[in-house]
Amino acid sequence: MNEGSLFAVENLGFAYGETKVLHDISCQLYPGCFYGVVGPNGCGKTTLVDLLCGCKQPATGDIRLRGRALANFGKRELARQLALVPQEFDIGFDFTVEEMVMMGRHPHIGRFQAPTAADWDKAWAAMVSLGIETLADRPLASLSGGQKQRAIVARALAQDTPALFFDEATASLDIHHALRIFNIARRLARQGRMVLAVIHDLNLAAAFCDHLLVMKDGRLFAQGEADTVLTADVIEEVFETQAEVVWDAFSDALRISYRYFDAI
Ligand SMILES: Nc1ncnc2c1ncn2[C@@H]1O[C@H](COP(=O)(O)OP(=O)(O)OP(=O)(O)O)[C@@H](O)[C@H]1O
Numbered sequence: 263m264n265e266g267s268l269f270a271v272e273n274l275g276f277a278y279g280e281t282k283v284l285h286d287i288s289c290q291l292y293p294g295c296f297y298g299v300v301g302p303n304g305c306g307k308t309t310l311v312d313l314l315c316g317c318k319q320p321a322t323g324d325i326r327l328r329g330r331a332l333a334n335f336g337k338r339e340l341a342r343q344l345a346l347v348p349q350e351f352d353i354g355f356d357f358t359v360e361e362m363v364m365m366g367r368h369p370h371i372g373r374f375q376a377p378t379a380a381d382w383d384k385a386w387a388a389m390v391s392l393g394i395e396t397l398a399d400r401p402l403a404s405l406s407g408g409q410k411q412r413a414i415v416a417r418a419l420a421q422d423t424p425a426l427f428f429d430e431a432t433a434s435l436d437i438h439h440a441l442r443i444f445n446i447a448r449r450l451a452r453q454g455r456m457v458l459a460v461i462h463d464l465n466l467a468a469a470f471c472d473h474l475l476v477m478k479d480g481r482l483f484a485q486g487e488a489d490t491v492l493t494a495d496v497i498e499e500v501f502e503t504q505a506e507v508v509w510d511a512f513s514d515a516l517r518i519s520y521r522y523f524d525a526i
């Protein structure tokens with residue numbers, strides 16, 4: 263394991279039945295860094311995130327968290343280390359927003375104990391940071407898609423873990439709320455958390471992430487800072503789309519523009 267890394271992934275492979283979908287993935291994830299995972303539909307991003315969060319077991323290779331095999335962590339113990347905003351969520355019961363967000367505190371609350379004032383504070387701070395405190399008493403089932411997604415993100419923030427995983431957590435959000443979440447994620451990374459987000463919008467990935475993992479066909483195709491890995495050649499090879507990459511003064515970030523018409 264490299265010194266100081268939170269996650270160490272070595273030669274990771276995974277298959278659904280006979281179909282191999284991840285091959286030979288090795289990487290280190292450090293505290294204080296905001297990672298972006300980009301790649302085409304079906305290339306294995308969600309599978310990788312699920313493996314890192316202990317929701318699936320590797321077929322081959324090894325994942326270590328703080329030097330210890332991920333499989334050796336108990337469920338509650340792991341929930342104090344990492345929080346996941348999944349790409350798809352199925353809310354079985356009719357919880358309110360507040361109940362949902364408080365679930366993020368459960369790994370920290372003893373089995374026969376009630377939430378403390380500090381637990382409520384953390385849940386409320388998470389709701390306020392996402393602008394959903396006025397929805398606290400609403401049943402989740404009554405919310406819009408984007409409001410529901412913000413409640414799930416708030417639950418992960420309330421969990422207050424050293425590692426945070428977002429699998430397309432901003433997919434159904436308007437630009438204001440997407441930027442709000444990306445800024446929160448960036449701030450958490452600056453404060454020493456490890457944040458890893460699967461992102462389809464390459465402009466947002468380039469602007470916010472310190473380090474990008476570019477995936478293709480279940481493999482790590484490239485990794486590094488956005489300006490070194492998100493070149494027009496890489497974008498064309500990975501996404502089969504013609505792009506131009508320039509520095510943009512207004513957004514103070516790379517700007518990727520695409521050839522829209524008659525190119526695909
Ligand atoms: N439960 C499953 N059973 C069989 N195959 C699966 C299952 N889940 C995913 N796959 C396949 O594994 C591959 C990787 O899927 P994964 O969900 O990791 O992709 P992804 O990169 O997250 O895609 P997207 O951008 O569409 O979310 C795909 O080919 C997919 O069809």
Ligand SMILES: [Mg+2]
Nearest residue numbers: 307308309349
């Ligand atoms: Mg996915």
